[in-house]
Amino acid sequence: MADSTSYLPPEIIENILLRLPAKSLLRFKAVSKSWNTVIADPVFVQNHIRQSKHSNSDNLFLCPNTYPIPVVKLGDKKIQTLQRIESRYARWPELCFCDGVILLTDTTYMRFALWNPSTRTSKNLWHKYSCPDAAFGLCRDPATDDFKVVIADLDYYSVYSCWNKSWIMLKKKYDTKYTGLGVKIGNNNMGVCVDGASYWLWSNDNATQIELVYFDPRDDEFKNLHMPENIADANQKFTYAVELKGCLCVYYNGMDESRIQIWTKEKGIDGHSWKVLITVENVGMSIWAFQPLCFVGDKIVVWKRGLLRRVLLVYIPSEKRFEEFEKNTVGIFDYPIPYIDSIFFPTEKPRPKTKRERKFLQ
Amino acid sequence: MxxxxxxxxxxxxxxxxxxxxxxxxxxxxxxxxxxxxxxxxxxxxxxxxxxxxxxxxxxxxxxxxxxxxxxxxxxxxxxxxxxxxxxxxxxxxxxxxxxxxxxxxxxxxxxxxxxxxxxxEKKSVGWVRRKFGIENDYTPEEEAAVKEEHKWTFEGVETDDDN
Missing domain, CATH: 3.30.710.10 (Potassium Channel Kv1.1; Chain A)
Incomplete structure (x- = not known):
């Protein structure tokens, strides 16, 4: 082309912008008013999250034990450090994460913060009382787009609505025979946020019974979810919940400790059917050491959480065996939490009747 | 066919x-x-x-x-x-x-x-405007305010090399 400028139609530009990282998008808000409008549009923000998850195949993790916090991409036996993030919340434990937003506390369990590491946006929250034994969740209500923080304590649960900028506290109605909300098996106080709901596996005091519970942000209620039948039958104490491939998964190892079966739930809060995702053979570790992180192709990256030694492994299904990651690449990898590059941050309820006119380029 | x-x-x-x-x-x-x-x-x-x-x-x-x-x-x-x-x-x-x-x-x-x-990804706002043929419709004050809001995103931007 003789002319060095190109006039691309708005839908093509939007398609390109969706593939940019949050940092570039925030900078390019300064390009023009119309670009600013597009990048700030809530629909664009959600599409960007989807694209971001898709193009990174859920393989990005933060390792908040190192500072500045590294963002790493897990590959086939290799780790790549993409960037390092500065945080005003260094040493605040992470409690939960959803759509790129992390819930943290300063360890008083009264003062909390929501933080998006990719935009460095944050917001502080105060809870009425200290709740160190609670379970924590985040949800983006798929019906309204309201973003909620849920703190499930022993007798009450609190829900913070970002739209209303206020807490509500409700008497717990979930099945009272499971009193052991404070019983933490693995990371089971940390909700798994999928499809707009938060899921936990809770057990009673003796860990003889477990139950899959979720918080439904559409009616602010806790509900029970049926587990895959053979897990329920086996009444497994050591069952864990995790998000893999964008779906809620649970895994357990039944009678035979050398096998771990991972089940996946169908998409959507109201989808309740389960199927086996994969059976991992020749496990060679306790299930509490086994933490599946993500898939690389058909292989699963597993973090083995030993007390003294923690290693990253990749499980090769076709050969039914594990291999270790290349040692020189794993230096900073410790206590990973999933990371999504996202420009999402919960805001107040938008004023009614905001007619979004997309004035893009002339 | x-x-x-x-x-x-x-x-x-x-x-x-x-x-x-x-x-x-x-x-x-x-x-x-x-x-x-x-x-x-x-x-x-x-x-x-x-x-x-x-x-x-x-x-x-x-x-x-x-x-x-x-x-x-x-x-x-x-x-x-x-x-x-x-x-x-x-x-x-x-x-x-x-x-x-x-x-x-x-x-x-x-x-x-x-x-x-x-x-x-790492280009400047000016580079993007030129390449996409976009007119800057901000007033200088507005532009400065938008840039100030996300100041850190201007760190590590490449020097323009298109001219």
Whole structure:
């Protein structure tokens, strides 16, 4: 082309912008008013999250034990450090994460913060009382787009609505025979946020019974979810919940400790059917050491959480065996939490009747 | 149409600057636009592509031939696409994304869009305005305010190299 400028139609530009990282998008808000409008549009923000998850195949993790916090991409036996993030919340434990937003506390369990590491946006929250034994969740209500923080304590649960900028506290109605909300098996106080709901596996005091519970942000209620039948039958104490491939998964190892079966739930809060995702053979570790992180192709990256030694492994299904990651690449990898590059941050309820006119380029 | 003869069918495509190109139908139907024409039986003579110039069409056809020669292996296709786009400059990529859009080739469209995003990721606001032909409609005060709000995102920006 003789002319060095190109006039691309708005839908093509939007398609390109969706593939940019949050940092570039925030900078390019300064390009023009119309670009600013597009990048700030809530629909664009959600599409960007989807694209971001898709193009990174859920393989990005933060390792908040190192500072500045590294963002790493897990590959086939290799780790790549993409960037390092500065945080005003260094040493605040992470409690939960959803759509790129992390819930943290300063360890008083009264003062909390929501933080998006990719935009460095944050917001502080105060809870009425200290709740160190609670379970924590985040949800983006798929019906309204309201973003909620849920703190499930022993007798009450609190829900913070970002739209209303206020807490509500409700008497717990979930099945009272499971009193052991404070019983933490693995990371089971940390909700798994999928499809707009938060899921936990809770057990009673003796860990003889477990139950899959979720918080439904559409009616602010806790509900029970049926587990895959053979897990329920086996009444497994050591069952864990995790998000893999964008779906809620649970895994357990039944009678035979050398096998771990991972089940996946169908998409959507109201989808309740389960199927086996994969059976991992020749496990060679306790299930509490086994933490599946993500898939690389058909292989699963597993973090083995030993007390003294923690290693990253990749499980090769076709050969039914594990291999270790290349040692020189794993230096900073410790206590990973999933990371999504996202420009999402919960805001107040938008004023009614905001007619979004997309004035893009002339 | 192809099904009726044993030999591979060749289509003739015409760019908007009247260049003619021969391409195997099996490769050309990666374009949904062309596939629809073939299915409707309007591909008998020359297919005019009024929105694509000769230079871009030549490049798109190279891509069609290259990618259709790779068997169903998503990894290999991806590495072909990466290599194919690796040496293209912004203007060429912009022409290609327009062509891919017009020809309705979603895989090329996605790959080129991702490549453009990769090219612009560390660029300055001024570079983006020039390359996309966008007029700055902020007042100086407004622009300063928007930049101030996300000051840290201006760290590590590459020096403009387009002029």
């Amino acid at each position: 192809a099904a009726e003869t044993g030999t591979p069918t060749t289509l003739t495509l015409k760019s908007n600057d009247d260049e003619l190109f021969s391409v195997a139908e099996s490769a050309a139907i990666l374009s949904v636009t062309i596939r629809n024409m073939v299915e409707d039986g309007c591909a008998g003579g020359v297919i005019p592509l009024d929105n694509v110039d000769g230079k871009t069409l030549a490049s798109v056809i190279t891509y069609m031939n290259g990618i259709s020669a790779i068997p169903a292996d998503e990894e290999k296709k991806k590495s072909y696409r990466d290599k194919f786009l690796s040496d293209k400059d912004f203007e060429t990529l912009a022409d290609m994304v327009l062509a891919a859009n017009y020809l309705n080739m979603s895989c090329l469209m996605d790959a080129v869009s991702a490549k453009i995003a990769q090219v612009m």
